[in-house]
Each structure stands twice: as structure tokens, then as C-alpha cells.
Amino acid sequence: MVSKEKLKKQVEKTANALKGAGKKISSNKKMNSGKERNKDSGKGRNTVQPHRHCRMCHIPIDIKREPPICVEQKCEDDWKKNKKNEKMVRIAFFIFAAVFLGPLIFKGILAF
Numbered sequence: 001m002v003s004k005e006k007l008k009k010q011v012e013k014t015a016n017a018l019k020g021a022g023k024k025i026s027s028n029k030k031m032n033s034g035k036e037r038n039k040d041s042g043k044g045r046n047t048v049q050p051h052r053h054c055r056m057c058h059i060p061i062d063i064k065r066e067p068p069i070c071v072e073q074k075c076e077d078d079w080k081k082n083k084k085n086e087k088m089v090r091i092a093f094f095i096f097a098a099v100f101l102g103p104l105i106f107k108g109i110l111a112f
């Protein structure tokens with residue numbers, strides 16, 4: 001024969017277990033719906049593999065390719081030319097900075 005006290009405890013335990021299970025299910029549902037939403041919204045994006053474009057003619061190339069240009073000789077030549085230009089621009093900028101900022105800094109030092 002089961003005592004009333006024991007039965008009450010047993011009922012409480014069961015109720016708590018059910019509550020817990022309900023929580024678990026609802027949280028699982030949330031997680032699942034979130035996953036599905038992500039899947040749906042990302043469907044279009046997921047079909048596009050990570051890739052780069054040739055810096056010269058913009059055709060898709062391998063993501064690990066270095067320099068980021070395709071196999072065309074013309075693109076390689078253009079890339080080299082561009083790099084040279086970039087170097088020249090950088091050097092020109094430093095000269096510009098030295099010529100225009102140098103005297104300003106010098107003046108600043110003299111003022112103190």
C-alpha cells in the first residue's frame with residue numbers, strides 16, 4: 001500500500017519531469033526552426049562556392065590563387081604593371097609627405 005505522502009511526492013516528481021520535458025521540446029523546436037530559417041535564407045548564398053575574381057578581367061578564379069589573377073598572360077602583365085604603378089604611387093606619396101609634412105614638423109620642433 002502506497003502512503004499519501006509518497007504518492008504526492010511521486011506526482012510532483014512526474015509533473016516536474018513533464019515540465020522539464022516540455023521545456024526541452026520547446027527549446028528544441030526553437031533550435032530547429034532557427035536552423036531551418038537559416039537554411040532557407042541562405043539557400044541562394046550557399047549554392048555559390050567561396051571564390052575570388054581575377055583582378056583584371058573579373059572571371060571567377062580559385063580562392064587560394066596568389067596573385068589573385070587568372071591564367072591569362074594579359075592579366076599577368078596587367079597585374080605586374082599595376083603592382084609597379086602601386087609602388088610608384090606609394091613612393092610618390094612618401095615623397096609628397098616628406099616634402100610637405102617635413103617642414104611642418106620641423107617648424108613644430110623649432111617652435112618649442
Ligand SMILES: [Zn+2]
Binds near residue numbers: 054055058072
Ligand atoms: Zn584575368
